[in-house]
Amino acid sequence: MSETKSTCCYCGVGCGLIVEHDAGQITGVRGDPDHPANFGRLCTKGATLHLTVAPDTRSQRAHTPELRTDRTAARQPTDWATALDHVADRFAAIIKAHGPDAVAFYGSGQWLTEDYYVFNKLAKGLIGTNNLDTNSRLCMSSAVAGYKLSLGADAPPCSYTDIDATDCLFIAGSNTAFAHPIVFRRIEAAREANPDMKLVVVDPRRTDTAEAADLHLPLLPGTDIALFNAMLHVMLWEGWLNRDYIAAHTEGFDALKRLVREYTPAMAAAVCGVPKRDIEQAAEWFATRPATLSMYCQGLNQYASGTHKNAALINLHLATGQIGRPGAGPFSLTGQPNAMGGREVGALANLMSGHRDMSDPAHRAEVARLWGVPEVPATPGKPAVELFEALKNGEIKAVWIAATNPAQSLPDQAMVHAALEAAELVVVQDTYRHTETAAYADVLLPASGWGEKEGTVTNSERRISRTHAAVPPLGEARHDWEIACDFARRLGPRIGKGDLAYQLFGFDSVEAVWREHRESTRGRDLDITGLSYAKLDADGPQQWPFPDGASTGRARLYEDGVFPTPSGKARFVATDYVVTAESPSARYPLHLITGRLRDQWHSMTRTGLVPRLYNHEPEPQLHMHAEDLARRDLADGDIVRVRSRQGTVVLKVIASDTVRQGQSFLPMHWGGNTMAGTLGINALTPSATDPTSKQPELKHAAIQVEKLPAG
Ligand code: SF4
Numbered sequence: 001m002s003e004t005k006s007t008c009c010y011c012g013v014g015c016g017l018i019v020e021h022d023a024g025q026i027t028g029v030r031g032d033p034d035h036p037a038n039f040g041r042l043c044t045k046g047a048t049l050h051l052t053v054a055p056d057t058r059s060q061r062a063h064t065p066e067l068r069t070d071r072t073a074a075r076q077p078t079d080w081a082t083a084l085d086h087v088a089d090r091f092a093a094i095i096k097a098h099g100p101d102a103v104a105f106y107g108s109g110q111w112l113t114e115d116y117y118v119f120n121k122l123a124k125g126l127i128g129t130n131n132l133d134t135n136s137r138l139c140m141s142s143a144v145a146g147y148k149l150s151l152g153a154d155a156p157p158c159s160y161t162d163i164d165a166t167d168c169l170f171i172a173g174s175n176t177a178f179a180h181p182i183v184f185r186r187i188e189a190a191r192e193a194n195p196d197m198k199l200v201v202v203d204p205r206r207t208d209t210a211e212a213a214d215l216h217l218p219l220l221p222g223t224d225i226a227l228f229n230a231m232l233h234v235m236l237w238e239g240w241l242n243r244d245y246i247a248a249h250t251e252g253f254d255a256l257k258r259l260v261r262e263y264t265p266a267m268a269a270a271v272c273g274v275p276k277r278d279i280e281q282a283a284e285w286f287a288t289r290p291a292t293l294s295m296y297c298q299g300l301n302q303y304a305s306g307t308h309k310n311a312a313l314i315n316l317h318l319a320t321g322q323i324g325r326p327g328a329g330p331f332s333l334t335g336q337p338n339a340m341g342g343r344e345v346g347a348l349a350n351l352m353s354g355h356r357d358m359s360d361p362a363h364r365a366e367v368a369r370l371w372g373v374p375e376v377p378a379t380p381g382k383p384a385v386e387l388f389e390a391l392k393n394g395e396i397k398a399v400w401i402a403a404t405n406p407a408q409s410l411p412d413q414a415m416v417h418a419a420l421e422a423a424e425l426v427v428v429q430d431t432y433r434h435t436e437t438a439a440y441a442d443v444l445l446p447a448s449g450w451g452e453k454e455g456t457v458t459n460s461e462r463r464i465s466r467t468h469a470a471v472p473p474l475g476e477a478r479h480d481w482e483i484a485c486d487f488a489r490r491l492g493p494r495i496g497k498g499d500l501a502y503q504l505f506g507f508d509s510v511e512a513v514w515r516e517h518r519e520s521t522r523g524r525d526l527d528i529t530g531l532s533y534a535k536l537d538a539d540g541p542q543q544w545p546f547p548d549g550a551s552t553g554r555a556r557l558y559e560d561g562v563f564p565t566p567s568g569k570a571r572f573v574a575t576d577y578v579v580t581a582e583s584p585s586a587r588y589p590l591h592l593i594t595g596r597l598r599d600q601w602h603s604m605t606r607t608g609l610v611p612r613l614y615n616h617e618p619e620p621q622l623h624m625h626a627e628d629l630a631r632r633d634l635a636d637g638d639i640v641r642v643r644s645r646q647g648t649v650v651l652k653v654i655a656s657d658t659v660r661q662g663q664s665f666l667p668m669h670w671g672g673n674t675m676a677g678t679l680g681i682n683a684l685t686p687s688a689t690d691p692t693s694k695q696p697e698l699k700h701a702a703i704q705v706e707k708l709p710a711g
Pocket of ligand 1: 009
């Protein structure tokens with residue numbers, strides 16, 4: 001048996017693994033005791049990763065290219081050259097007839113940084129379209145926008161070690177116990193070591209995380225900004241602000257001070273549905289404990305007000321000086337294993353390589369020079385929801401989807417499925433072939449998966465880890481970056497850019513891609529020019545920035561109080577509370593909150609292959625308060641039709657004391673059956689998006705529930 005160090009491919013905690021393998025087959029997995037994210041611990045998902053690639057999953061794996069030229073026929077196995085030439089012919093014809101913005105790429109936080117880099121260069125450098133977005137749009141684009149708005153750069157300023165140093169942990173919109181289990185174990189250990197540490201949890205539901213809190217604020221969905229503004233009101237009134245920090249390191253406080261005068265605790269208590277005294281208590285602990293760390297995730301991000309929710313929470317840190325010190329700061333948890341890598345590479349429709357700004361001509365010229373292309377496009381591409389709307393209305397003709405399952409994960413599923421039906425060409429590049437999205441593929445490209453890939457990932461705390469291949473790809477599967485390079489060299493001559501394609505995509509190894517990416521960060525806030533594969537292998541995972549000549553990365557940012565804004569000061573954002581995109585009404589009287597289960601991941605493409613993981617909750621059930629069930633003459637286990645303004649699903653209902661009256665909860669993991677024409681949970685969620693981040697409001701919808709006759 002052999003062992004290879006790698007990383008977990010699920011959440012943004014970024015745990016290190018030791019993969020056990022024998023004769024080309026992965027046989028087991030255990031935590032890497034040397035990895036600074038997890039020190040050997042793994043959650044149930046990570047600990048069962050080897051079962052997602054076990055021999056009995058092979059029928060679910062994509063292992064040879066498949067192609068169909070007739071939509072009414074089934075795809076047939078083919079060879080790589082035929083598949084990629086077909087896609088290159090179709091892409092070239094569409095680009096010639098309709099321009100580069102008529103094609104699009106939709107990738108994933110599952111990609112390694114090197115994969116992102118090559119696809120980004122393919123879309124923006126060779127083809128000349130910014131139509132490259134990823135499923136990271138669904139999980140952290142509001143955190144990106146919030147950091148940029150308030151602090152001037154997309155850089156989480158904290159580290160996991162801040163958990164050990166904090167005196168008050170303020171968790172907002174995150175069921176950390178389920179979604180980031182190893183971080184939660186670190187929190188539990190820190191509380192044991194420091195019994196005085198306070199844990200405040202802001203969440204509409206009484207989740208396992210909320211259950212552990214010293215103070216749980218079960219606010220009404222979407223009312224976070226009212227809560228945060230009221231906490232600031234209390235801090236102002238009580239004199240708990242850090243006036244010196246505000247004067248020296250921030251700007252815009254007067255406007256915010258005027259705004260929060262209206263947000264009395266009594267007013268916020270009415271808006272949020274939580275006791276006034278709890279708002280005051282939360283404000284006191286946040287402001288007066290020696291160090292306060294906030295952690296937040298989808299409960300802030302996945303709302304049409306997500307950017308301002310982030311900014312309103314960061315306001316509290318700036319007003320109290322709870323930032324840039326051990327145990328203090330606003331810490332956004334990333335949902336996916338390498339959403340951070342995508343941000344570094346600029347692999348979203350509005351981002352650019354190395355945290356550059358697409359609207360800045362000098363930055364565009366820098367990227368063009370780095371890539372060796374005449375120019376890169378200035379107009380932002382279509383973010384996820386708009387991309388699929390454009391596919392539906394024919395503005396985009398062809399889409400290439402990689403390592404993600406939008407036919408389950410995007411909101412307003414009826415629209416998404418109609419878009420995939422309407423597309424002239426759907427290319428799906430994935431490790432598995434059983435997803436709802438793969439059913440629409442005209443061309444299926446088998447990609448290598450976890451345990452088979454070399455490269456790097458960056459976790460929530462800006463820590464870059466190496467992933468190593470333990471076994472070769474299954475069958476004819478190839479690495480994502482290699483597929484992109486091969487395709488680019490085939491497409492180039494067809495669009496009059498043959499020489500350029502060979503010049504741009506001549507990478508002879510994944511490390512060559514890494515070196516080019518590394519160079520693109522030189523002089524930027526995320527500079528990693530002091531790192532190499534050899535250094536990461538020798539010294540272990542490192543945090544950025546890590547410029548040439550540095551001996552270590554940076555655990556904490558903004559310790560000097562200087563921020564990457566034109567003035568060097570952080571910005572207060574005066575923002576009012578806004579209601580959710582959908583409000584309950586007489587017709588749709590219940591709030592629906594979506595969320596995650598402990599033992600499932602995203603659309604269950606992998607975790608759904610592991611029977612052991614089903615024991616936690618084997619089917620989707622609508623969690624409702626007992627009073628709401630009684631009012632509808634419903635009992636546990638009844639089958640109900642759940643209807644929102646977007647769509648309908650049919651499933652079981654269950655009484656739950658984790659939701660308040662008037663609210664309900666559904667786990668987001670289940671899709672429908674594309675072949676049978678049924679849709680999953682996201683049939684219910686609206687496509688409303690945040691105006692800045694373009695992140696959709698996947699967390700909330702207004703619904704009605706109707707009992708169906710038995711049988
Ligand atoms: Fe994987 Fe996240 Fe679990 Fe760690 S906490 S083992 S990264 S799923």
